[in-house]
Amino acid sequence: LPRGDCSLSRLLRRLLSARRSLEICLFAFSSPQLGRAVQLLHRRGVRVRVVTDAQYMGLQGSQIGLLRHAGIQVRHDQENGYMHHKFAIVDRRMLITGSLNWTTQAIQTNRENVLVVEDAEYVKPFLDEFERIWEEYNPIHYRFF
Amino acid sequence: LPRGDCSLSRLLRRLLSARRSLEICLFAFSSPQLGRAVQLLHRRGVRVRVVTDAQYMGLQGSQIGLLRHAGIQVRHDQENGYMHHKFAIVDRRMLITGSLNWTTQAIQTNRENVLVVEDAEYVKPFLDEFERIWEEYNPIHYRFF
Numbered sequence A, B: 001l002p003r004g005d006c007s008l009s010r011l012l013r014r015l016l017s018a019r020r021s022l023e024i025c026l027f028a029f030s031s032p033q034l035g036r037a038v039q040l041l042h043r044r045g046v047r048v049r050v051v052t053d054a055q056y057m058g059l060q061g062s063q064i065g066l067l068r069h070a071g072i073q074v075r076h077d078q079e080n081g082y083m084h085h086k087f088a089i090v091d092r093r094m095l096i097t098g099s100l101n102w103t104t105q106a107i108q109t110n111r112e113n114v115l116v117v118e119d120a121e122y123v124k125p126f127l128d129e130f131e132r133i134w135e136e137y138n139p140i141h142y143r144f145f
Helices: A005-016 A032-043 A064-069 A104-108 A120-136 B005-016 B032-043 B064-069 B104-108 B120-136
Strands: A021-026 A047-052 A073-076 A086-090 A094-098 A114-117 B021-026 B047-052 B073-076 B086-090 B094-098 B114-117
Touching: A005 A032, A005 A086, A005 A094, A005 A104, A005 A114, A021 A032, A021 A120, A032 A047, A032 A064, A047 A064, A047 A120, A064 A073, A086 A120, A094 A120, A094 B094, B005 B032, B005 B086, B005 B094, B005 B114, B021 B032, B021 B120, B032 B047, B032 B064, B047 B064, B047 B120, B064 B073, B086 B120, B094 B120
Parallel strands: A021 A047, A047 A073, B021 B047, B047 B073
Antiparallel strands: A021 A086, A086 A094, A094 A114, B021 B086, B086 B094, B094 B114
16 A cells, blocks of 8 residues: 555565466556566566556557567457456465556556455465466467458 | 456445445446445445545546535545555445456456455555545645645
8 A cells, every 4th residue: 555665665575576486467567677577587487477458568668578578478368348457476376466557657656555365265266367368368369350 | 357247246236235334445436337326325324435536537427426416425636646446345344446447348348356355454454545545635635726
């Protein structure tokens, strides 16, 4: 709930605790600091997978191109609706979710909330949703007109 | 996580279980069904308080004007940033939070999540945040230029 650098550093600390896997499912991802953290985890050998929204990912400042360039797997929706989730899962046991998109405006300026949950009963539905989306957004299913 | 009428009816059921109080803290509120449910609770004598975002509340389709017209107390931010929360608290014990704004597009079309939590350790920070915002957005503090 606190804004600014304090909430950013807490979020970074949670993310950088990942040792095996990181699933990210974000409507908007443009924070350079969080982008660098995700790239660092990828270089450390953590399995990083990112799902994002097709409309937002092409906007200026989006980190998605940089993540792909670094070799990180990214998939996006191909629907009219928004892929509006804002969650991440660390090592399949820690869920980070809330109203916060990973953008500088959201971190510095908005009123936002971030919940960190480790109870399996809450983490499991988000893991299941991630795997469902990951398969649904597999490029082999893309439609071309 | 499921979309459409199923998730709407589940959300309605949770809200309509309110007997004493309902705090709503929403970036965007334009769903007519949810608007009617909130008005019904107000008429039943539930203490309803709404916090919303100043930029969004004037948009076409917003329910905020109707809620105010019905006599429900609404306060809004007066900041540049967004009041981006999307949560409600029923009877000070059930937290409903996630990525979902209460709009028809979000309910019908987007990929969204809604968490329902009754553990006090999670509910308390959201209640505290609501009371902090409620005071901060008290009209007696509005600045006029």
